[in-house]
Amino acid sequence: MTSLTAAPRPGLLATSRYVPRLRLERAAVFEQHHWMAPGLRGLAKGRRAMASWDEDAVTMAVEAARTLGRALPDAAIDALTLASTTFPWADRLNAGVAAAAIGLAPSARVRDVTSSVRAALGELAAALAVPTGAGAHLVVAAERRIARPASAQELVFGDGSAAALVGAGTSIATLVAARSTHADLVDHFRETGRPHDYGWEERWVRDEGYLKIAVSTIQACLADAEVKAADVAHFALPAPLPRVNEAVAKRIGVPAAALVSTAHETVGDLGCAQPLAMLDVALRAAAPGALVLVAAFGSGCDALLLRRTDAPCPGDVPDDGKAETSYLKYLSFTGQLELEWGMRAEMDNKTALTAAWRDHARAARFEAGRCERCGTVQFPRTHVCVNPECRAQETQQPVSLAERPARVLSHTSDFLAYTPHPPFKFGHVDFEGGGRVLMEFADADVDELAVGVPLRMVYRVKDYDPNRGFRRYFWKATPDRAAAAIARESAAGLDARAASKQATADPATANGATTGVNT
Amino acid sequence: MASGIRDKVAILGMGCSRFGERWDCGPDELMLEAFNEALGDAGVASNRIEAAWLGVCLEENNVGKTAGPLAQALRLPRIAATRVENACATGTEALRGAAYAVAAGAYDIVLALGVEKLKDTGYGGLPARTRGVQNDLWLPNATAPGAFAQLASAYAAKHGVAMKDLKRAMAHVSVKSHANAALNPKAHLRNAITEEDVLKAATIAAPLGLYDCCGVSDGAACAILTTPEIAKSLKPGAEIVTIKALEVSVSNGEEQAFSAWDGAHIATAREAAARAYAAAGVTDPRRDIHMAEVHDCFSITETVLMEDLGFSPPGRAIHDVLDGVFDRDGALPVQPDGGLKCFGHPIGASGLRMVYEVYQQLLGRAGERQLGRIDRGLTHNLGGHPHQNVCAVAIVGRAGA
Numbered sequence: 001m002t003s004l005t006a007a008p009r010p011g012l013l014a015t016s017r018y019v020p021r022l023r024l025e026r027a028a029v030f031e032q033h034h035w036m037a038p039g040l041r042g043l044a045k046g047r048r049a050m051a052s053w054d055e056d057a058v059t060m061a062v063e064a065a066r067t068l069g070r071a072l073p074d075a076a077i078d079a080l081t082l083a084s085t086t087f088p089w090a091d092r093l094n095a096g097v098a099a100a101a102i103g104l105a106p107s108a109r110v111r112d113v114t115s116s117v118r119a120a121l122g123e124l125a126a127a128l129a130v131p132t133g134a135g136a137h138l139v140v141a142a143e144r145r146i147a148r149p150a151s152a153q154e155l156v157f158g159d160g161s162a163a164a165l166v167g168a169g170t171s172i173a174t175l176v177a178a179r180s181t182h183a184d185l186v187d188h189f190r191e192t193g194r195p196h197d198y199g200w201e202e203r204w205v206r207d208e209g210y211l212k213i214a215v216s217t218i219q220a221c222l223a224d225a226e227v228k229a230a231d232v233a234h235f236a237l238p239a240p241l242p243r244v245n246e247a248v249a250k251r252i253g254v255p256a257a258a259l260v261s262t263a264h265e266t267v268g269d270l271g272c273a274q275p276l277a278m279l280d281v282a283l284r285a286a287a288p289g290a291l292v293l294v295a296a297f298g299s300g301c302d303a304l305l306l307r308r309t310d311a312p313c314p315g316d317v318p319d320d321g322k323a324e325t326s327y328l329k330y331l332s333f334t335g336q337l338e339l340e341w342g343m344r345a346e347m348d349n350k351t352a353l354t355a356a357w358r359d360h361a362r363a364a365r366f367e368a369g370r371c372e373r374c375g376t377v378q379f380p381r382t383h384v385c386v387n388p389e390c391r392a393q394e395t396q397q398p399v400s401l402a403e404r405p406a407r408v409l410s411h412t413s414d415f416l417a418y419t420p421h422p423p424f425k426f427g428h429v430d431f432e433g434g435g436r437v438l439m440e441f442a443d444a445d446v447d448e449l450a451v452g453v454p455l456r457m458v459y460r461v462k463d464y465d466p467n468r469g470f471r472r473y474f475w476k477a478t479p480d481r482a483a484a485a486i487a488r489e490s491a492a493g494l495d496a497r498a499a500s501k502q503a504t505a506d507p508a509t510a511n512g513a514t515t516g517v518n519t
Numbered sequence: 520m521a522s523g524i525r526d527k528v529a530i531l532g533m534g535c536s537r538f539g540e541r542w543d544c545g546p547d548e549l550m551l552e553a554f555n556e557a558l559g560d561a562g563v564a565s566n567r568i569e570a571a572w573l574g575v576c577l578e579e580n581n582v583g584k585t586a587g588p589l590a591q592a593l594r595l596p597r598i599a600a601t602r603v604e605n606a607c608a609t610g611t612e613a614l615r616g617a618a619y620a621v622a623a624g625a626y627d628i629v630l631a632l633g634v635e636k637l638k639d640t641g642y643g644g645l646p647a648r649t650r651g652v653q654n655d656l657w658l659p660n661a662t663a664p665g666a667f668a669q670l671a672s673a674y675a676a677k678h679g680v681a682m683k684d685l686k687r688a689m690a691h692v693s694v695k696s697h698a699n700a701a702l703n704p705k706a707h708l709r710n711a712i713t714e715e716d717v718l719k720a721a722t723i724a725a726p727l728g729l730y731d732c733c734g735v736s737d738g739a740a741c742a743i744l745t746t747p748e749i750a751k752s753l754k755p756g757a758e759i760v761t762i763k764a765l766e767v768s769v770s771n772g773e774e775q776a777f778s779a780w781d782g783a784h785i786a787t788a789r790e791a792a793a794r795a796y797a798a799a800g801v802t803d804p805r806r807d808i809h810m811a812e813v814h815d816c817f818s819i820t821e822t823v824l825m826e827d828l829g830f831s832p833p834g835r836a837i838h839d840v841l842d843g844v845f846d847r848d849g850a851l852p853v854q855p856d857g858g859l860k861c862f863g864h865p866i867g868a869s870g871l872r873m874v875y876e877v878y879q880q881l882l883g884r885a886g887e888r889q890l891g892r893i894d895r896g897l898t899h900n901l902g903g904h905p906h907q908n909v910c911a912v913a914i915v916g917r918a919g920a
Contacts, residue, residue, distance in 0.1 A: 343642040347660070352652035363656045378776045380657075386777045410673035410782040414665030414724035416644055423725070426659040427669055428782050428906065436778050438906060440659045446725070451676035462657070474657045 010132040011171025012124075012164060012306065013075065015280035016067040018060055018142075019160045019267050019318040021443045023047035026155050028325040033150040043155040048268035050324055051144050051159035052443060053333045053420035054460040057084040058094050059473065060161040061142035062101045062459040064273075068138065068163050069102060070403070071315030075165060078135025080110040081127070083120035083272045085190070086144050087112060088471065097473065098140065100364035101459045103400060108135075114272075117143075117238070118296035120162075121275040125304050127166040128175040136167030143271035146334045148196040156240050158268020160318075162276035172283055172313050173292060173306040177225035181217040182300035185209050195336075202241050210244050210297055215251050217301035218293065222252070225305050229253035232305075233290035236260040236278035238297070240269045254293070260285075266320070275302075284313045319481075322445075333420065344418040349465040351472050361398065366457065366475045368435050369396025377401075377434035402475060405483065406431040406455040413446045429455060429477050442476035454483035523798045526918065527622040528762045529750035531743045532561025535875045538738035538863030539707040546575075546582045546636040547592040549739035553868075554593055554632065561743040562753060568743065569626040570599040574613030574633035576606060576866040576902075580646055581636035589632055606902025607816065608767070609633060610870025611911035614742055615765050621744050628749070632741035633872075635865035644735060645866075664724035664732050666904035667817040671726050673782030674823055678834045682726055688837040689818035690717035693730045693860055695846050696815065700857025702888040707734040707863030717818075731818040736863025740871035742878075747918055759918040760881050763799035763895065766791045767911045774906040785820075787910035788827040788899060795912040796829070799895070804829040805851060808914070809893045810880055812873035814901035815858040825853070828899060828912075847888065855880065855888050870911060873898035877915045894920040 030044030051060065061082055069075070080102075082095035089097070095110040104110065113119040120141030127137040142161035147153035187209050188199035199205075214237070222229055235258045239245040249259055260282045262269065270277050275296040282292045288310035295303040324330070331337035361367035362380055369381030374390035377399060385392045411427030418424070425441040427449070441449060442460050455477040462474040534556030536549045544552075558565055573589035575582050582588035586600035605612040610633035617631035640646045650658050675685050694714055700706035712730060720728035750759050768790035774780040792804070801807040813828065815821035825836040830851055831844075839845065845853035856862050856876040859869060877896030879885045895916035902909040 343640070344644075344647045347647045348649070349655070351656070355652045356656060359653060359656060376777065380776070382772075386772055388773060388777075410669035410676075412665045412668035412672065412724045412727075413722075414662055414668070415721075416664055416723050417660060417662045418647065424659070424661075424665065426661055426665065427672070430778055434778060436776055436780075437657075438659060438661070438775065439657075451672055463655075463660070472656060 008132050008168065009175065010128060010130070010166050010168055012128065012173040013136060013167055013169055013171055014068050014071050014165045014314045015163065015172070015276065015283055016064050016071070016315050017160065017162045017277045017280050017318055018063040018067060019049045019321060020051045020055055020060070021321045022050040022052060022324040023266065023321040024050040024324045024327070024330050029155060029327050029330070032327050037150045040150070040152065040155060043152060046265035047323065048155065049158035049160050049321070050330055050333070054442060054462070054476070055144065055159070056088040056461060057086050057142040057144050057161070058088055058097045059459050059461060060144065060159065061098050061140040064142065064161040064163040065098065065102045065138060065140050067315050068165050072165065075167065076135045077104055077138045077165070078108050078133070079137040080104055080108055081113055081123045081137070081139045082110070083113045083123055083139065083141040084143055085114055085117060085119070085272055087114060090192070100360065101473070103365050117271045117274065117298040118300070118302045120272050121294065121296040121302045121304065122180060124164050124166070124276065125178040125180065125302055129178065132168040136165050139164045139166065139276070141273035141276050143273050145197070145271050146195050146336065149331065149336060151196070153197060156269050158270055160267060160270045160273055160277065162270065162273040162280055164276050164279065170311045171309055172311050173308050176227065176291070176305040176307050177221050178302070178304045179217050179221035179224065180300065180302045181213055183213050184299060185213060187298070206241055206244050206247065210248050211251055214248055214295060214297045214301045218248070218252055218295055218303045221303040221305055227291060227305060230255060231291055232258050232293045234258055234260050234282040234286050234292040236275065236282045236292065236294040238262065238269060238274035238278060283308060284317070341418055347418070348467065349463040350468065351465060351470055356472070363472070363474050365400045366402040367398045368401050370399040371395045372397055377431065379435050379437045401431055401435055401437070402457050402459070404431045404433060404435070404457070405480065406457070406477060408449060408451055408453045408455060409436070410451065411441070411449040413449065425449060440476045441478065443478045448479055454480040454487065456480040524618060524622050524765055525763050525798055526747060526761045528618045528744050529747040529918070530760045530762070530878055530915070531563070531628065531745045531750050531753065532557040532559070533740070533742045533875045533878050534558070534560065535705060535740040535872055536738050537705045538736040538865060538872070540638050541737040542638065544737060546588060546634050546739070549636065549737060550589060550592045550632060550634050553739040553741045557741045557743050563628065563743070565593065566596055567628050568595065568598065568630045569628055570617070570620060571595060571630040571632065572613040572616040573600060573602045574604070574609040574631070574867040574870070575602060576604055576609045576635060577637070577646060577648070578604070580640060582634070605767070605909045607814065607864070607866050608870060608900040608902035608909040608911045609867045610740065610872065611898065611900040611913060612767070612870070613867070614871055614874060614913065615767065615911065617742070617744050618762055618765055621746060628743065628745045630741060630743055631871060632739065633867035633870060634739035635867040636737050637735050637865060638737050661904065662724065663904070664727050664817060667820050668724040668727045669782060670823055670905050671819045674819070677781050677783040680837060685837060686718060686726055687714065688822055688840040689731055690714045691840050692815065692818040692821050693717050696854050696858045696860035699847050699855050699888055700861030702886070703856050703862060706857045706861050707736045708857070708861040727817055727819065733816050733859035734861065734863040736865045738863060738865035738868045738872070740868040740875050742871055742874060758882055760878055760915060761918045763914040763916050764795035765913045766794040766798065767909060768794070769909050770903070770907045772907070780906070782905070784823055785827050785901065785905055785908065785910060787908055788824055788901065788912070791910045791912040792828045792899070795897070795914050799914040801914065807895060808851065808897045809895050810855060810877065810890055811851065811853045811897040811899065812856065812858065812876050813853060813899040815854060815860050816864065816901065818860070820901070821853065821858070824899060828897070847890065852890055855885065855890055870898065870900035873900060874913060874915055881915070881917060
């Protein structure tokens with residue numbers, strides 16, 4: 001035991017969130033339900049995140065993990081835990097699909113945890129509690145819960161993911177204390193294979209669940225840490241029920257000002273991912289030294305108390321997305337409304353699993369080949385170089401295109417092809433540093449596709465095979481709106497400089513740095 | 520040293536069924552319709568045919584595998600028969616197999632027949648289908664209009680052309696083909712249309728609208744080939760039409776995966792045309808080629824092909840199209856029969872249908888759409904998509920030309 005306690009404890013290195021681009025207007029949902037469920041009016045405000053037709057818990061987990069990967073490219077991740085109550089695969093390692101997509105070594109330890117919305121937070125607590133090894137442990141949670149139409153959950157839930165990276169190195173927070181309680185208080189349940197939750201009366205859940213089980217767990221955690229509730233600066237408690245986190249904060253004595261936003265107005269409750277998402281929000285707002293308390297309730301409770309360090313939180317945060325007002329699109333994307341897609345949708349998408357394994361790196365990691373002799377990057381990676389001046393054999397080293405910037409060479413929006421989100425947008429994509437691929441565009445508006453538009457890659461479902469319950473994944477290109485904005489600003493800057501060149505020299509407006517050319 | 524095929528093979532007879540939505544016909548009836556016309560034209564009995572090539576592209580939608588369906592439909596006397604397939608260039612591939620067998624001296628009289636029964640799918644357009652088990656793992660399940668629409672966006676960007684100007688030229692291409700097909704009793708779409716009709720039509724795959732896309736048709740076309748010497752002996756005094764060139768170029772993945780291709784042209788068309796011109800002794804295509812039937816699966820395809828085949832200088836196709844150079848009364852008529860656009864596109868038959876029109880025009884049999892004197896005509900048949908395809912170019916002309 002002494003050898004274990006002597007080893008340094010790992011810290012929290014980074015956190016991230018991923019929110020799908022589409023944000024469904026709750027008012028648009030309520031508009032369709034008010035005839036039979038007028039009581040939903042109170043919830044019909046703001047937006048909830050809505051996964052596109054080609055996103056599932058695995059693809060969203062991959063995006064949250066990639067955000068962390070970009071922030072900490074040198075992190076040596078040797079363990080991945082994926083948490084969700086809505087895994088696409090009951091028997092196929094979901095974390096294994098994600099691990100391949102983010103490029104973890106085959107020796108990484110990967111596993112799925114599930115069946116409670118507190119599954120991810122429990123994993124984070126466990127990862128923070130074990131002694132530091134050589135590598136980092138990535139905990140990712142993702143959720144795409146489908147609630148029955150006209151249920152409160154349909155408005156409260158959101159789709160998305162969040163991730164936390166634990167290991168040695170510069171940490172943004174360290175664990176102070178953690179507590180866990182299990183209790184088979186069934187506030188809601190979902191039988192395996194069923195699409196929807198079944199829940200019990202909210203007032204009972206609040207009084208007997210949150211205000212007893214969560215409160216006692218959190219109080220025990222604070223007692224372990226010898227910390228007073230009043231000293232907690234940020235309290236992150238997912239609250240799928242109205243005002244429940246205020247009630248818990250009040251009961252334990254955490255100041256109301258410490259409550260962390262649930263992002264209900266803009267995203268919705270991310271289920272298993274919500275504690276990590278709220279932790280990400282809290283840590284980014286926390287001052288050095290601040291105490292951050294995060295808890296998750298469901299079949300018991302987990303509570304973690306962390307102390308923020310003075311290291312900046314690395315990585316990007318999600319943007320505001322795009323408003324979606326079509327509730328029928330939401331129903332169709334979630335498989336709750338069968339539309340007439342025509343005979344083109346009947347195509348058999350059976351996957352040859354032998355071929356899929358043979359070329360698994362191609363689809364999973366977007367693996368291209370770089371010819372060692374001439375430097376040409378080419379997709380797919382083959383045995384003979386595509387460069388007509390080279391044609392060398394067996395010279396192509398694997399290189400992933402997943403993180404490479406790219407641009408549109410040609411494009412179309414195809415109204416004839418079957419896609420669950422018409423029109424089918426695809427085109428030739430040229431990668432920085434070489435490589436060209438004919439690929440689908442995801443999350444792209446018809447009018448923003450143009451030759452030269454900057455792109456980044458996202459991991460998505462390529463096709464579903466409803467006959468066999470299979471889905472295949474591949475990468476798609478999506479407009480890199482941040483890069484496009486930077487390009488526009490720089491073009492505007494050039495225009496402005498050109499304009500200032502043409503203008504008569506005005507010492508009041510002339511930039512000192514440009515006076516050399518301002519003649 | 521190989522000496523090519525120029526003037527080694529003569530067309531003894533040709534036939535072409537009416538193209539269109541032939542609801543009451545299966546592939547058997549279509550094949551027989553084309554074959555009987557060719558046989559009458561050739562003036563020989565069917566037992567003189569020593570070998571046959573059958574071109575069918577989407578066999579799973581119609582005849583099934585092997586050349587058996589041809590042998591059965593025509594009751595060929597257990598001769599050698601081969602089924603060929605090279606996507607939408609299948610028809611020319613059948614002609615090529617047959618022509619090279621005659622040129623090699625293996626046979627005296629052979630048959631090349633292409634057929635496609637497309638209207639048994641239950642929906643419009645070409646059938647959705649797998650691209651092969653490995654490609655399906657990553658390649659977008661693109662439609663043909665979507666794949667060819669790529670050309671338009673890249674062409675406009677490369678040449679700095681406003682899309683509305685490009686669309687006007689594309690509209691002119693379709694208006695011209697409809698006007699030509701109105702004079703062709705075998706054509707699928709015989710209605711005249713206006714530029715406004717084209718520009719106002721529903722979008723199929725941006726920027727292609729309905730009238731930028733060719734018809735999907737049932738039909739068959741065939742050629743009976745022999746040597747020029749046998750042709751002269753069988754048809755004394757008649758004009759003999761010979762094959763001047765028959766070239767095929769197939770993409771090797773460079774357009775798809777190597778960044779040298781601009782996305783705005785058909786690389787294989789340039790390659791096949793260059794070889795065909797060399798074989799036929801064509802040095803100035805705009806002058807030496809008197810008419811052309813090109814693979815106008817979409818209006819943008821025909822437009823860029825005018826440059827790839829050397830009919831227009833780079834970047835000038837739009838101007839030549841709008842100036843009427845390729846109209847039926849222009850300097851170089853293209854698709855005088857209405858093309859794929861309006862004659863129709865029964866895939867396996869199309870390459871042979873193109874040659875059929877050149878043959879008819881050479882012999883002065885084109886009726887209301889007859890052009891002035893034609894000595895030499897070109898056909899261009901494309902299978903696949905702009906980035907990965909098969910291009911076949913044939914040049915057919917008078918024996919002495």
